[in-house]
Amino acid sequence: MKIVILDGAHNKQGMTLKLVAKFIDGFKAAKSDVQIVTHDLLNEDIKFCRGCEKCVQDKDPVSAKCVIEDDSEKIKQDALESDVVVFATPIYEYCVSSVMKKFLERCLTLVTFRMGITSRAKAIKGKVGVIICSSGAPFPFNHLMGITRYPKFALRLTSKLFRCDKVEMLMAGGMAMSAKMQAKWENKAYKLGQKVARK
Numbered sequence: 001m002k003i004v005i006l007d008g009a010h011n012k013q014g015m016t017l018k019l020v021a022k023f024i025d026g027f028k029a030a031k032s033d034v035q036i037v038t039h040d041l042l043n044e045d046i047k048f049c050r051g052c053e054k055c056v057q058d059k060d061p062v063s064a065k066c067v068i069e070d071d072s073e074k075i076k077q078d079a080l081e082s083d084v085v086v087f088a089t090p091i092y093e094y095c096v097s098s099v100m101k102k103f104l105e106r107c108l109t110l111v112t113f114r115m116g117i118t119s120r121a122k123a124i125k126g127k128v129g130v131i132i133c134s135s136g137a138p139f140p141f142n143h144l145m146g147i148t149r150y151p152k153f154a155l156r157l158t159s160k161l162f163r164c165d166k167v168e169m170l171m172a173g174g175m176a177m178s179a180k181m182q183a184k185w186e187n188k189a190y191k192l193g194q195k196v197a198r199k
């Protein structure tokens with residue numbers, strides 16, 4: 001089993017990656033036979049989409065060709081071939097992090113507009129997209145204030161583009177407020193790892 005982690009954290013000592021680590025601990029506790037590949041979106045070579053929309057004309061059924069040469073095609077290929085894709089991002093300005101957003105824009109190659117906005121490739125039965133976000137605002141204020149709205153929408157859609165037929169979400173909030181709060185969310189991440197491994 002292969003898990004691809006798309007790490008959109010800017011702070012590599014921050015809460016988002018603490019949650020990812022707990023998720024992986026939980027996963028491994030339930031299933032040890034797992035290959036984990038992490039793509040650090042901040043430090044890999046991912047250029048900005050130029051908006052040429054050449055990919056939109058491409059007829060490839062899975063992934064269109066992008067005119068830009070960088071690491072993004074390799075990252076997307078890895079995520080397309082995995083069993084689980086983890087999207088990890090802090091919430092910045094009511095949105096995903098800017099490196100995650102930059103990567104999502106490059107995922108236009110996976111979209112078709114034939115029937116609304118849909119995935120080029122068909123979903124794979126049992127493939128899971130896991131969305132892990134951390135906001136400064138605690139639950140339920142992060143939801144009530146609309147802070148989680150765009151990240152949920154965009155990452156759910158992108159999970160589908162990577163052929164996931166199930167999506168799990170962990171929208172942590174206010175982890176830096178206290179050790180108790182941090183432990184609560186880390187425990188949820190661990191349990192989510194176990195749940196996904198048992199699917």
Ligand SMILES: Cc1cc2nc3c(=O)[nH]c(=O)nc-3n(C[C@H](O)[C@H](O)[C@H](O)COP(=O)(O)O)c2cc1C
Nearest residue numbers: 011014015016017090091092093094134135136137
């Ligand atoms: C530039 C920036 C923008 C932020 N914007 C928001 C926001 O809109 N809403 C919110 O609840 N928290 C916001 N925060 C707080 C972070 O979401 C929070 O500290 C989160 O835990 C950061 O994750 P990290 O520790 O993995 O870096 C922001 C933080 C930064 C640095």
